[in-house]
Amino acid sequence: MATYHVWGRKRTESRVMINIIVDAHGQPAPQIARRIVGPEYVLHGIARQIPHPVSEPMKNRALTIDELFAAVPALNPRRPDVGNSHKGVL
DSSP states (O other): OOEEEEEEEESSOTTOEEEEEEEOTTSOHHHHHHHHHOTTEEEOSOOEEOOSOOOGGGSSSEEOHHHHHHHOGGGOTTOTTOOGGGTTOO
């Protein structure tokens, strides 16, 4: 089973961003995330695989960017231990 990060924005307020961490279970991660957040959000059709363990309480719910970085610190490009050569690499 693979864990993915899906992101998007609120349909009526484009400045309101959303993040969802899902376990794919053989289904497309964006499709699972759409069922979780409903039609009020527009999600990207691309999901990023997370090769790090994520605690169950952080999965299958909407997360702020701060909550996402707390759940998966490796996704935070501003971490002090991430050099320029590692940005965007999990």
